[in-house]
Amino acid sequence: MDALFIASTMARRGLLTPGDPVRVARQFGALGRWGFGLAGELRQAAARSPRRIAVIDDERQVTYAELLDRSARLAAALPVRAGDRVGLLCRNSARMLGAMIGVATRGADVVLINTGLSGHQLDQVVQGQGLAALIHDDEFADRIAGVPHRIGGTQVDELIEATPAGLTVPPERPGRTIVLTSGTTGVPKGARRPTPGGFSPLCSVIDRIPLRAGERIMIAAPLFHTWGYAGMQIALALRATIVLRRRFDPAGLVADLGEHRVTALVAVPVMLQNLMDVSTAYRGLRVAAVSGSALPGGLATRFMDRYGDVLYNLYGSTEASWVSIATPADLREAPTTAGRPPHGTRIRIVDGQIHVSNGMLFEGYTGQDTAGRTEVCTGDLGHLDDEGRLYVDGRADDMIVSGGENIFPAEVEDLLAALPQVREVAVVGVPDDDWGQRLAAHLVLRPGERLDAEAVREHVRRHLARFCVPRDVLFLDELPRNATGKVLKRDLPRNS
Known part of the structure; x- marks a missing residue:
C-alpha cells in the first residue's frame, strides 16, 4: 500500500515524468550512493537537471551543476572530519545552502543556529554543541568566540575558488542536521533530525501540499528554522528553483514573487500578516505553505480572499516534524483548524495533550539517547472534531x-x-x-x-x-x- 501511495503521489506531482535515460539513471544512482540526505538530494537534482537555476538570492543565481560544484569543493576544503559538528550562522542565501550541503558532504553534522540569538546564548550553543567549526555571515564576526575554526562568508568563497576539485565519494558516515529549538524559554537545545530513508516522507507532505517538480519556490522562512529547512529539503527533491532573500521585506517579497514568477511560497504566519499590509497582491501563487506558529484568528480567510484559495497550514514541531496539514478547503470550513494528519502519521490525544507518531520523529536532543522512540508529545493541548480535524488549544504550560x-x-x-x-x-x-x-x-x-x-x-x-x-x-x-x-x-x- 505504501509503494502504491508513493508511486501515485510522485506521478501526480511530476516526479515520474519521462526524461533522458542517461540522466534518469544518474539521478537514481546518486540517491542509491548518497542516500536521501542533503548531499544525495542535490546530486540527484544536478544529475537530472544540471542547467536548471537552483537558487536565486540577493547576490547571484546558480544552476544545480554550479551548486554541486561549489558545495563539493567546499567539502574538500573544510578543516573538519566526519562526525564533527559545524555551526552555521547565516541568513538565507545560496552561500548558506551550499555550505550546509558541503558540511553534509564531508560527513560532518550541521548545527543550524538562529541569527537572532544573543551573544550569551550563542556562546552557550558553541560550547553545548561542541562545535569544531563555525561558518558565518561576515556581519556576525564580532559575536563569535571559542570556536577552533571560524569561517566567514568571504572566506567561504575564497576556499571554494582555491580548491581545484571537490569530494566525489560519499563519506563513511552520512552527515546529519541538528536544528535548535526556538529558545523562547531559555537556552536552545539541539534536536537531531533524521535522514529520510526513501520517498515516503516527501510524498506524505506533497500529497497534501500540491508542490510539483520544477516549481519556483520562494522560501521566506529562515533556513535555520525547522520549516524553512523542510521547505529547502522538499525544493531540492523537486528540482525546484529556490528564491531566497537575506531579510524579509513584505513589499519586496511581493515584488519578487512577480519578478521571478514564483508559484509557491514557504513562510511563517507573521509574514502573511505583514503581506496583508502591502497595498498590492500577487495572484500567481499555487501554494502558500506556512508553519511555525498558530494562524492568528481570521488571517486564513482574509489571506485567501486576497490571494486565492492557496493557503496550506502545517502544524508540527522541531521534535515531531509534521503532525497535521490544513488545506484551503479545511481552512474555509474551519479557519482555526490545524487540519488532518498526512499519510503515515497518527495522532492521539492523551490527557488533553497531542501525541504523534510518524517516520520523521527527531532522534533526540544532543547528549541524549532516545533510540527506539515511536511517539512524541508536542506539549500542546488539542482536540479532534467529528470530521477528524485537529485543533490546537494552546501550550500545556x-x-x-x-x-x-x-x-x-x-x-x-x-x-x-x-x-x-x-x-x-x-x-x-x-x-x-x-x-x-x-x-x-x-x-x-x-x-x-x-x-x-x-x-x-x-x-x-x-x-x-x-x-x-x-x-x-x-x-x-x-x-x-x-x-x-x-x-x-x-x-x-x-x-x-
Whole structure:
C-alpha cells in the first residue's frame, strides 16, 4: 500500500515524468550512493537537471551543476572530519545552502543556529554543541568566540575558488542536521533530525501540499528554522528553483514573487500578516505553505480572499516534524483548524495533550539517547472534531488557573484577533494575589485605529465566560518576537 501511495503521489506531482535515460539513471544512482540526505538530494537534482537555476538570492543565481560544484569543493576544503559538528550562522542565501550541503558532504553534522540569538546564548550553543567549526555571515564576526575554526562568508568563497576539485565519494558516515529549538524559554537545545530513508516522507507532505517538480519556490522562512529547512529539503527533491532573500521585506517579497514568477511560497504566519499590509497582491501563487506558529484568528480567510484559495497550514514541531496539514478547503470550513494528519502519521490525544507518531520523529536532543522512540508529545493541548480535524488549544504550560478555573489564552487571542481594529494580540497569565493568576491582553492596533481597554473586556465578556475576561489590557507598538516570528511572551510587559 505504501509503494502504491508513493508511486501515485510522485506521478501526480511530476516526479515520474519521462526524461533522458542517461540522466534518469544518474539521478537514481546518486540517491542509491548518497542516500536521501542533503548531499544525495542535490546530486540527484544536478544529475537530472544540471542547467536548471537552483537558487536565486540577493547576490547571484546558480544552476544545480554550479551548486554541486561549489558545495563539493567546499567539502574538500573544510578543516573538519566526519562526525564533527559545524555551526552555521547565516541568513538565507545560496552561500548558506551550499555550505550546509558541503558540511553534509564531508560527513560532518550541521548545527543550524538562529541569527537572532544573543551573544550569551550563542556562546552557550558553541560550547553545548561542541562545535569544531563555525561558518558565518561576515556581519556576525564580532559575536563569535571559542570556536577552533571560524569561517566567514568571504572566506567561504575564497576556499571554494582555491580548491581545484571537490569530494566525489560519499563519506563513511552520512552527515546529519541538528536544528535548535526556538529558545523562547531559555537556552536552545539541539534536536537531531533524521535522514529520510526513501520517498515516503516527501510524498506524505506533497500529497497534501500540491508542490510539483520544477516549481519556483520562494522560501521566506529562515533556513535555520525547522520549516524553512523542510521547505529547502522538499525544493531540492523537486528540482525546484529556490528564491531566497537575506531579510524579509513584505513589499519586496511581493515584488519578487512577480519578478521571478514564483508559484509557491514557504513562510511563517507573521509574514502573511505583514503581506496583508502591502497595498498590492500577487495572484500567481499555487501554494502558500506556512508553519511555525498558530494562524492568528481570521488571517486564513482574509489571506485567501486576497490571494486565492492557496493557503496550506502545517502544524508540527522541531521534535515531531509534521503532525497535521490544513488545506484551503479545511481552512474555509474551519479557519482555526490545524487540519488532518498526512499519510503515515497518527495522532492521539492523551490527557488533553497531542501525541504523534510518524517516520520523521527527531532522534533526540544532543547528549541524549532516545533510540527506539515511536511517539512524541508536542506539549500542546488539542482536540479532534467529528470530521477528524485537529485543533490546537494552546501550550500545556500556557494554561492558567484563575480562581480554580482553567483558561486557555489561545481562545481569548483568537477572539480578540478577529476585531477589525486589532493587528495582533498576545494573552498571558500574570500572578494575582486573590485569584492565583489573571489574564493580561497585549494588543497591537492597525494604523489609525482606536480601541479602549473596557471595549476589549466587554467584547470578551459577550462571547466567553467571565473568568476569560482580561483584567489587564495593554496597547503596544509591536509584540516581541524571535527571528522566526514566534511571540516571546516572557518579554511582554507585566503591569497595566
